[in-house]
Amino acid sequence: MKNPDHLKAIPLFNLVKRSERQRLAGEVTETRYRKGQFIFREGDPAEFFHIVKEGTVKCVKTSSDGKEVTLKVLMPGDLFCCEAAVFDGSPHPGCAQPMGEVSVLRLRKKAYFEMLKRNPDAAVEVIKYLGTRLHEAQEKTKVLALEGADQRLAGLLVSLVERSSVRDESGYRLTVRLTRQDLANMVGITTETAIRIMGRFKRASLVTGTAKRLTILDLPRLKQLASPSVLQTSHS
Amino acid sequence: MKNPDHLKAIPLFNLVKRSERQRLAGEVTETRYRKGQFIFREGDPAEFFHIVKEGTVKCVKTSSDGKEVTLKVLMPGDLFCCEAAVFDGSPHPGCAQPMGEVSVLRLRKKAYFEMLKRNPDAAVEVIKYLGTRLHEAQEKTKVLALEGADQRLAGLLVSLVERSSVRDESGYRLTVRLTRQDLANMVGITTETAIRIMGRFKRASLVTGTAKRLTILDLPRLKQLASPSVLQTSHS
DNA sequence: TCTAAAACATGACAAGCGTCATATTTTATT
């Protein structure tokens, strides 16, 4: 963590002057986590601001009876806990877990806000980032409030292709390992329902494989399922 | 709009210097709306940044088949369309409607971001505001994904008491006019379901009245319904 | 390679909530 240019890898820090990065370098700690660990738990004090450096992190909320929702899956460059970081003294409203090997940067809230005050461009960037996140959260609200299970799952698969997949012979292979349970938690359905729907999707040749190697075969058709609104003019 | 101190009424603008408010005063337009009108519609170009000055505004998303979700009810001082304001050229992802008489301030996006770059304190304040909004949106996700209709409605009533009610003889009277349909749209259930549940709540003396004068009689019990998690240690 | 654990799969059944239909009451407007 000596060389401040390490931070350049993180988009946010491209916007601050080199001298500022120098200063921040001393404040930033990097920590590695592996599956099964917690980056922080619900209720922990929210002292730090976090950034994903490598790997994938999920933000999870758990209800009293053990049910879970995954609020968001975060990838390198993503900030997390922005929401908690703003409450003075309040604890984390959810927990953060690595999905595999991850590396996370951590910066004390105070240092973070001070840096932003000295770097208005970075502050505006953070505003835009939060705006995007808020927009995503609102889309999710719409989906949960108005759409059925099939539609939600189809929509999720489409967005996963867009966010983290590679083309291969047959379609788009997801580069994140996601079990049916993971998928279920992301869209507010049960694991059994996710399994059943994925079964149907598989039989309809829309997808193939399981967590280890989940591939989307027919993206257009999934898109159609996700937004049944749009009356496709089929010429047949 | 000549006197820049008009803007002082808006918390955000307290953080900028008087000279800055002077400059902004020229950029800000105030518009009044009444029920039935639209402040903007889904799909309109998002050129402006909005702030509620007086009254109540709701942000709504509509699905292709006419169903609606209310994302958020905004009160004086609240910013809206922060989420849309960040996308260059993209249209509004939802619409904004007045709930009664409202007055709205409007500021061109460019002017807004420039102001923030010159006023880092205001920028940090906006970051905190967005953080809070994001947090709320995530809570909503949790509610929609994990809770049943009764629980959602109870939770909504509790938060409405906290946000906009006055004490009266029997309980907390809401100061916003909300029909059962409004309530339903806020928590992703149908109007009929909302009516039925409100009926039960009324019979159980938890609430009374309708939109015109909706009063919460038994807040503690509603809170309990909203988070059944917490095992109340009842000493009987 | 073996073994335990996790993930995937499928069925039966019930609950919850949406849908549609119809009726009454309240509110707003002339």
Added chain:
DNA sequence: AATAAAATATGACGCTTGTCATGTTTTAGA
């Protein structure tokens, strides 16, 4: 005060999804 429109109310019915139970397959770790 009269009338139309909106809001509240209630019932019958069925679909979607959750729940629970049980079994098979895959994955990970010793």
